[in-house]
Amino acid sequence: MNFHTRKWIKPEDLNPNETLFGGRLLEWIDEEAALYSIIQIENPRTVTKFMSEINFRSSAKKGDIIEIGLEVINFGRTSLTLACEVRNKMTHEVIVSIDKIIMVSLDEAGNPLPHGKMEIEFVKDRLAK
Numbered sequence: 001m002n003f004h005t006r007k008w009i010k011p012e013d014l015n016p017n018e019t020l021f022g023g024r025l026l027e028w029i030d031e032e033a034a035l036y037s038i039i040q041i042e043n044p045r046t047v048t049k050f051m052s053e054i055n056f057r058s059s060a061k062k063g064d065i066i067e068i069g070l071e072v073i074n075f076g077r078t079s080l081t082l083a084c085e086v087r088n089k090m091t092h093e094v095i096v097s098i099d100k101i102i103m104v105s106l107d108e109a110g111n112p113l114p115h116g117k118m119e120i121e122f123v124k125d126r127l128a129k
């Protein structure tokens with residue numbers, strides 16, 4: 001699991017219980033998964049198809065720093081399957097885990113498009129070619 005993005009919990013991110021609002025966290029996770037997938041697949045028309053059970057295991061409060069981790073589980077024909085874990089940056093306590101996020105590459109008509117990718121690539125390696 002690679003933790004790419006850090007977030008700072010601000011007042012506007014809280015629910016009435018004064019802890020991190022789950023919808024906000026899902027928005028951040030979805031954006032992270034989309035960015036990661038678009039960079040890997042090299043197709044900006046890559047969308048979220050499926051998320052497995054979302055387990056909110058602990059919470060976060062105002063001022064906490066959290067980090068969002070992703071791991072590639074599988075390169076499919078048109079899809080990319082990711083696992084996600086969000087944790088407190090300082091304590092590493094897990095806040096949420098998602099076993100499967102399926103992202104699908106689409107063509108201009110919105111139909112699944114084979115992406116031809118089979119392994120993780122790094123932008124710096126692409127640029128060096």
Ligand SMILES: CC(C)(COP(=O)(O)OP(=O)(O)OC[C@H]1O[C@@H](n2cnc3c(N)ncnc32)[C@H](O)[C@@H]1OP(=O)(O)O)[C@@H](O)C(=O)NCCC(=O)NCCS
Binds near residue numbers: 047050080111
């Ligand atoms: C993405 C979309 C085009 C896929 O259509 P579809 O008819 O399911 O297409 P397919 O059956 O060819 O599946 C495409 C890929 O998704 C995978 N997939 C589809 N449904 C899945 C599910 N429930 N669980 C896991 N994988 C799934 C398929 O295995 C396939 O992967 P592969 O090509 O790597 O083997 C269509 O469902 C869609 O447009 N959904 C809305 C997406 C969107 O707008 N998301 C943003 C949030 S609203």
